[in-house]
Every structure is written in C-alpha cells, then in structure tokens.
Amino acid sequence: MKKKLELNIIDKKQIPEVEPERQYYFMDIAKAYVKQLAERKGSPLTFHVTTFGCQMNARDSEKLVGILEHIGYVETETENADFVIYNTCTVRENANNKVYGRLGVLQSYKKKNPHMMIGLCGCMMQEPTVVEKLKESYRFVDLIFGTHNIYKFAELIVTSMESNSMTIDIWKDTDKIVEDLPVERKYSFKSGVNIMFGCNNFCSYCIVPYVRGRERSREPKEIIREIEHLVADGVVEVMLLGQNVNSYGKNLEHPMSFAQLLQEIEKIEGLERIRFMTSHPKDLSDELIEVMKHSKKICKHLHLPLQSGSSRILKIMNRHYDKEHYLELVDKIRTAVPDIALTTDIIVGFPGETEEDFEETMDVVRRVRYDSAFTFIYSKRTGTPAAAMEEQVAEDVVKERFDRLLKEVQRISAEKAGTLTGQTLPVLIEEINEHDASLVTGRLGNNSVVHLPGNADMIGRIFPVRLEECRGFYYVGKVDEA
Ligand code: 5AD
Ligand code: SF4
Secondary structure (H helix, E strand, O other): OOOOOOOOOHHHHHHHOOOOOHHHHHHHHHHHHHHHHHHHHHHOEEEEEEEOOOOOHHHHHHHHHHHHHHOOOEOOOOOOOOOOEEEEEOHHHHHHHHHHHHHHHHHHHHHOOOOOOOEEEHHHHHHHHHHHHHHHOOOEEEEEEOOOOOOHHHHHHHHHHHHOOOOOOOOOOOOOOOOOOOOOOOOOOEEEOOOOEOOOOOOOOOOOHHHHHEEEEOOHHHHHHHHHHHHHHHOOEEEEEEEEEEEEEEOOOOOOHHHHHHHHHOOOOOOOOEEEEEHHHHOOOOOHHHEEEEEEEOEEEEOOOEEOOOOHHHOOOOOOOOOHHHHHHHHHHHHOOOOOEEEEEEEEOOOOOOHHHHHHHHHHHHHHOOOOEEEEEOOOOOOOHHHOOOOOHHHHHHHHHHHHHOOOOOOOOHHHOOOOOEEEEEEEEEEHHHHHHHHEEEEOOOOOOOEEEOOOHOOOOOOEEEEEEOOOOOEEEEEOOO
C-alpha cells in the first residue's frame, strides 16, 4: 500500500472553479508533492507514458507528458519508472489483451518500488466491464480515468497521491473542451492538432462512439491560435485530427465546414504542410476536393477508409455509402488531384460476409489501387450492434480471406511504389536514419519515406530531393542543389 501524502497548502476554498486555472492550481500542488518525494528518493522522479492505438491517443499522450513534465517528473525510456501511464485503445479485442498482459510486468516493478504509481486512461477505460475487472483483479493500479476528463489529469494525480486506494474517475460523455494546458510534443517540427472529438456515426462494428462520446468541434479561432503558436515554436507540419474530419464544424455556434477551416489554416504564415485524418467517405464534399486541388499546403495524401467493398455489407455496417459511390468519389478526387496517394482501412470477416462480398472488397482494392492499406480482422466489440449479429464468420475462413487481401494489397503497393523515381520533390527531414548515421530520413507530401545523405541540422526543414531509386517501399535520393 502506498503512503498517503498530505500537504498543508491546500485551502479548498481557494480551488479555482474555472478551467484551465483549476488545473494549474493542482499542478502547483502536484509539483510540491513530486519535489517532496524526489527529496526522499534522492533523485528526480521518473515517468513513462505508453501509448496504444491511434494518432488521437498519441496526441493525448503528449498532453499527459506535458503535465507530468510541468510538475517535475523526468521522462525515462523504461516502464520501470516512478509513474507509468498506459493510454489505452479498445478498437479491437487484442488491444485490450495486450494491456492486461503488460500490467503483470508493471506489478513486478511495483513490488520492488512501492512508491511507483500506475495510471490507466484512454478508450478501454470507458468500458464498464474493464473497470470492474481492474477493481477485482488489478488492485495495484493507482489511477483510472477515461477519454472525457483527460484535461483533469493534474487534479487526478493530486487526488491519487492523497489517497490510499484506487482513484477512479470515468465520465460517460462531456461537451467540455478545455484549452491551454501544457503539451510536450514528441517532434519539434510536426504536431497533431485536435479539431474535433468523438464520433456520431455509429458504424455497427465500432466501439469508438461509445468510448469517445458525441461529436464536438473545437472553435476555429482556438485551432488557428494553437497552430500559430506551434509554428512560432518551429512546427512546419500539422496533422488535423478527428474521427470524421469531414463533419467538422456542424455543431459550432457559427457552423463552418472542414473545407473552410482548411482555407483559414492555409493562410498561416510559416506553416508548410497540412495533413488530416480521418475522412469518412459519406461526408467528403466537392468543396473539400476543390480546396485540396488549389491548396499549396495540403499534402497529396488522403486516407479514405473503405471498410468493405460490398454494398450489402456497407449497409449493415451503417456506413451510408455503397461501392459505386465510393468508386465515384475516388475518381473525382483523382481527377482533381491526379498524383494523390490514397490509403484505406479494410475489415475482413464482418458478420455475414460471404465469399461474394469479400470478392467485392478485392474488386475495389484492384480498381482503386491503394498506395497502402491497413487491413483488420473483424473483432467483436461487446455493446455494438454487430456483436449481436448472427452469422459470425468462421475463424479459418476469415484468416484465409485476410491473407488473400493482404497479399493483393502488398502486390499493388509494391507496383505503385517507385512511380516518382527521377522527380525532385520537397522532403521534410524527420530524423537521423536508424541504421546509418550518415543518412537522414524524411517524408514526401504523399507520406512516402525517403532516405538521403545528411545531418542533424537538416531535421525539421524541407529540402528539394531528387528521388534516385525506389527500394521496396521507400526512396533513396539526394538534395537537389540546382
Ligand atoms: N474490428 C476490426 N476493425 C475495426 N475497426 C474499427 N472497429 C473494428 C472492429 N470491431 C477498424 C476500422 C477503422 C480502424 C481505425 O479500425 O477499419 O477504420
Ligand atoms: Fe468508428 Fe465509424 Fe466513427 Fe470511424 S466513423 S470512429 S469507424 S463509428
């Protein structure tokens, strides 16, 4: 059992009611606790945040890191740390299993370091059965919170430090968006930017609307202000994040479309590249295609989840488009932006999927010729409509289809890779090459990876690079001095 901490500085009457002031107040208290504990330990307290799942979670983790650093914790590479947080995902069952498995390892660390704190947050914590299981069998976890109250992290740390038992704070939903909390970016030159939270689509297989709540958009002026600050701090590329960015702005007091938001962001001086994720085909407007066509900053890459190529399955999936509509959309986009890279998500083995349905998916894959595709085996998520559907497809059938799809996707990607060989294109240099320190690694606007001779001074800058050769899925090139 951890030792309860108490400071006499908390005058509860003084706790600010408004955010983010309230959280800064708790950060001061947490800072005092962390200092006290570090003195006792004789060295700074360490932390490690482990992120599972999507880019949304990655961005949330940067917010957790921002607060932990603000209150005096020092980041460490290992999970053998004084404070470990798992920011969890629950989109597929195996994501959950991974977390339970790794908690066992954390418990062994905690036995040797009784002051260690273990926190769990993110989508998986929004599932009541998960929290029950943790309460029952994982008593060594100190803090559990969800996706809606992540902004309260500082306050929750203080509550947990002052308590002898598990602190649990899960909200069902919220309409609250708290701005201006500390964030620690992983990369100095690029950043995710949340433009909206939640999802209203209720695709029948998907748990996200249940764990991330209803759709809510950030005010455009807050988004612009954040990006302006990021640019002033060295960021040249932003990734606008939302479960369905194409429905951005619908619930704002002064509604605004995603295409209009993009045009505003485009005006920000010093910002070089704009990416966004994820686009739902049903909401992708002609206005957006037009804006992409004329933009100098929006990257020529579109992630457009297909999920299935069968109109029958798409209907049961509640996707609100059919195969023909999807193919027409792809045509329209390719006509407007000819060299755009297209990527997708595909689910294999949705309940009732027949060989014919699966062949429709293969047909779309062959027609669209994706630059790459994330392929998933359908995972039954309790509480979603699909989980209750009869006719779940047999495991061996799904596996066999999955392998066939993967092979086809990879064959096409391999054929498509290399089409830019010989061209000189802008590359944002991201890091020193992992295997060869005389090289740097960067990305084209279409997201392809490029390796070239260079040094650390180039990181975060954009260079014209001649793409000399394509090896597998990446290019090798060199800076074009001309
Ligand atoms: N099973 C398998 N894949 C899923 N996805 C979402 N829910 C499930 C599920 N129950 C996939 C979708 C989505 C991606 C993020 O995860 O393809 O686009
Ligand atoms: Fe899930 Fe569909 Fe919402 Fe994407 S759009 S998060 S797949 S419900």
